[in-house]
Amino acid sequence: MINMFEVNETNHMISEENLDVRTITMGISLMDCIDADLDRVNQKIYDKITGLAKNLVKTGDEIAGEFGVPVVNKRISVTPIALVGGAACKTPEDFVTIAKTLDRVAHEVGVNFIGGYSALVSKGMTHADELLIRSIPQALAATGNVCSSVNVGSTKTGINMDAVKLMGEIIKETAEATKDDSCMGCAKLVVFCNAPDDNPFMAGAFHGVTEADAIINVGVSGPGVVKHALEKVRGQNFEVLCETIKKTAFKVTRVGQLVAQEASKRLGVPFGIIDLSLAPTPLIGDSVAEILEEIGLERVGAPGTTAALALLNDQVKKGGVMASSYVGGLSGAFIPVSEDQGMIDAVNAGALCLEKLEAMTCVCSVGLDMIAIPGDTSAATIAGITADEMAIGMINQKTTAVRLIPVIGKGVGETVEFGGLLGYAPIMPVNNFSCEKFINRTGRIPAPIHSFKN
Amino acid sequence: MKRTIITVVGKDTVGIIARTCNYLAEVNVNIEDISQTIVQGFFNMMMIVDTSKCTKPFAELSEELKTLGENIGVTIQCQHEDIFDMMHRI
Numbered sequence: 134m135i136n137m138f139e140v141n142e143t144n145h146m147i148s149e150e151n152l153d154v155r156t157i158t159m160g161i162s163l164m165d166c167i168d169a170d171l172d173r174v175n176q177k178i179y180d181k182i183t184g185l186a187k188n189l190v191k192t193g194d195e196i197a198g199e200f201g202v203p204v205v206n207k208r209i210s211v212t213p214i215a216l217v218g219g220a221a222c223k224t225p226e227d228f229v230t231i232a233k234t235l236d237r238v239a240h241e242v243g244v245n246f247i248g249g250y251s252a253l254v255s256k257g258m259t260h261a262d263e264l265l266i267r268s269i270p271q272a273l274a275a276t277g278n279v280c281s282s283v284n285v286g287s288t289k290t291g292i293n294m295d296a297v298k299l300m301g302e303i304i305k306e307t308a309e310a311t312k313d314d315s316c317m318g319c320a321k322l323v324v325f326c327n328a329p330d331d332n333p334f335m336a337g338a339f340h341g342v343t344e345a346d347a348i349i350n351v352g353v354s355g356p357g358v359v360k361h362a363l364e365k366v367r368g369q370n371f372e373v374l375c376e377t378i379k380k381t382a383f384k385v386t387r388v389g390q391l392v393a394q395e396a397s398k399r400l401g402v403p404f405g406i407i408d409l410s411l412a413p414t415p416l417i418g419d420s421v422a423e424i425l426e427e428i429g430l431e432r433v434g435a436p437g438t439t440a441a442l443a444l445l446n447d448q449v450k451k452g453g454v455m456a457s458s459y460v461g462g463l464s465g466a467f468i469p470v471s472e473d474q475g476m477i478d479a480v481n482a483g484a485l486c487l488e489k490l491e492a493m494t495c496v497c498s499v500g501l502d503m504i505a506i507p508g509d510t511s512a513a514t515i516a517g518i519t520a521d522e523m524a525i526g527m528i529n530q531k532t533t534a535v536r537l538i539p540v541i542g543k544g545v546g547e548t549v550e551f552g553g554l555l556g557y558a559p560i561m562p563v564n565n566f567s568c569e570k571f572i573n574r575t576g577r578i579p580a581p582i583h584s585f586k587n
Numbered sequence: 588m589k590r591t592i593i594t595v596v597g598k599d600t601v602g603i604i605a606r607t608c609n610y611l612a613e614v615n616v617n618i619e620d621i622s623q624t625i626v627q628g629f630f631n632m633m634m635i636v637d638t639s640k641c642t643k644p645f646a647e648l649s650e651e652l653k654t655l656g657e658n659i660g661v662t663i664q665c666q667h668e669d670i671f672d673m674m675h676r677i
Contacts, residue, residue, distance in 0.1 A: 135668060137622050137633045139675040140592055144664065198646055201666035387673040 143384075147202055151357035151419040152385065154392045155412050156206040157193050158248075158333035159186050160340035160348045160405060163212040171221040175234040178217070182209060182238045182247075185347050185402070190243040192399045196392055204392060206554075209239070210338035210350075211249035219261030225268030232272035232279050239278035246321075248338035250281040253328070256290040256577065266296070269303050273318035274310040280336035286326040286523040288530045292578040297523065300324050301516025301572065305539055308508065312541040315549050319538040320471075320503065324519050326526030326533045331406045332462040337499075337534055348405035349397045350462060353389030354412040355381075357419045359449075363427045374428065375448045382409065382452030390457045408462030409453035410498055411445075413473035415556035421445075421466050422475025433476060434485030442466060443496035463532055465498020471551060471558035472503055480559045487518075487561050495525050500534035505549045505558035508541040510565070515539065517568035520578075528581055590619070590668040591638045591645075593652065597661025599630040607634075607663065610655055615642050630661060635668070 146152035166177035190207045197204040211217075214231055222228045232250055239247040250272060252262040269281050283300055286292035304319055311318035323337040330341020333350035340348075362381045366373050389407045397404035413421045422433040428441045446465040454460050468490065470476045479485040487504065494500045500522050506515075519535045526533030540549045540560055550557040595607060604623070611618060616636050623632040641648055649665040656663030 134620070134635070135592065135671045135675065137624070137631070140594055140633050140671055141631070143671055143674050144594060195646070198649060199667050200670040201664055202670060384674045388670060391669055391673040 144201070146355070146358045146384075150355070150361045151414070151416060152355045152388065153203040153205050154351060154389055155354040156208050156333050156352040157189070157204055157392065157396050158208040158210055158338055158350045158352065159189050159400070159402060160210045160331065160344055160350055161185055161212075162340055162344060162346045163217045164342070167217055167220055169220050171227055171230060174218060174221045175230060178231065178234050179238055182211070183241055186242045186244065188400060192396055196395050196399070200391065202388055202392070206245055208244050208333070208335060208338065209242070209247045210333070210340045211235070211247065212340050212342065213249055213251035213253055215252035215259070215262045215265040216342065218265065219259065222261060222264055225264050225271065228265050228268035229272045229275055232268070232276050235279050236276035244278070246278050246280050246335045248280040248282065248335050249340055250279050251283060251339045253284045254293050254296045255284050255287040255326075256293060258293070258296055263299075266299055266303055269322060270306040270310040270318065273307055273321055280321045280338065282323040282325055282328065282337045282339060284325040284328040285519070286527050286578075288327060288527050288584045289580055291580040292326065292520065292523045292527055294520065294572070294577055295575055297520050298516050298572050300519060301512040301514075304515050304537060305512045308539045308541050315551055316538050316540050317551060320536065320551055320555050322536065324523075324535045326523040327531060329462055329532055333408050334410060334412065334463060336536065344405070345403060347402045349393060349400065349402050350405040350408065351389045351393035351396070352408040352410060352412065352462065353385050354410065355385040356411045356413050356421050356424055358385055359411065360418070360420070360424045360427050363424065367427070371444070375444065378445060378448035379452035382449045383456045386453040386456035404459070406459045406461030407453070407457040409449055409460055409464040410462070411449055411466040413467060413469065414554055415472055415474055417474060420473045420475040421468055422473050422479060426475065432482055432484035433479040434489045438489065439492050439496055442468070442493050446497055463498045467499055467502060468493055468497050469503035469536075470561075471505065471556040472554060473556070477557070477559060480561060487563060491521060491525070494522060494533055495529060499532060500526070502534065502536050503538070503555065503558060504536070505538045505540050505560045506563045507544045507560055508539050509544070510539050510563050511569070513567065513569040513572045514563060514565060516572045518563070520572070524578070527578075589639060591636050592666050592668050592671060593634040593636055594664045595630065595632040595656065595661050597630055597656070597659070599625055599628055600660060603630055603659055603661060604632065606655065606659055610652070611636065614648060615640050616648070
């Protein structure tokens, strides 16, 4: 039988260490909404999502109440809209109408984000893919809750450099289109290599074409819990350190598994995966950077950071996979700058630069995330940074992503404020030596030799 | 049968157990186990209860216990047992 010590430990994690379920994300296939008539596409999308997700928020809140663990976000991911709208949309503006429909649906069912305004172009772009990508700046400026992502490369296909170049321009245009709102559009736009089909976390969530009609994916969190557990083993050897992280990750993931099972049962929607990510928030004590510092770094960015992060990421996975049979999504430690107070402090202290962050993305679960850069950074430079990050993903057979925010009208040393979970970010310097000639070559980077496994 | 864990934490005072148990009796909740300690003047109690015949829905039970706690000056929380089982038992 459960004893008082165990009950207190769990409740302490929730009340003092910010243990929560970060998101219940319902993945919804919109393949059956495809139609040649744009109005009918929009109507079908509206009907399908409101039908399936009408109880999502209520159910999430009920589960949170009954188990006493916060379920912070309730979200929806949909089939990449480039596929859904391809038959009906003849212009970027046509795609924007779908974005507006998604936004309306999000308001209607009460979710705070809806992801999947996406295109998968890792080898080539269809006409519809290109129209969608070109509509992104307008779509993100015209909506509040829609998230967009573009997959421009994979280990199997190589990197579509035409898409990388285009995304450099689109990121700039999105920043420009939302400059009166802290360039917020760019905070909702991710460029991926090896994007997972079942990621529950925004802004990169979409419902892959290999998925069922509807599924429930759950993203857990709990950097504060790991940090707190590590405080108790300060100075001990790596074996003890790793054991502690694993045990903690196990406990955190089990809570996610419980919530996922309950949500799936109550909503009548099959359970997909648990995403084991350590996702920080701007709250004090909810930071991945603080874990790395607890492991033994004065500041994130100090020598040893990449090794510490590699260790953390691996132990989180080892603990988590024991706790759930279906682990997927991104599953690892996130290192967004603006959403993590410890990361912000490290940047302000001069300990952490873009190049070190790039190195860290080789071993963490995602990539260059929520990084503010000067507004006058060229599209080619943004494309170059993106290409580097995509190459890391392609060669290492892992997901990598880029979510950069060129802050229009601001430069290094200034700060941009996004508010809420997105936090604020100091603008970081970028290496401005030109890569234009590299980016202007057309075509794609071939798949690496180790992708030929057949 | 779904078992529920009720935890009561706060500064020790007269009648915490009495008032909590009275309320639970009123709403037909059966108490299966109680453990309780006082550490440095702080009252700490855990009850395992059966809510299957409770006259109120869970959300209401939870809310009323919370209010009762506020009246006594302690924190009362009410959670399904599953969360603790999942976390601490393989």
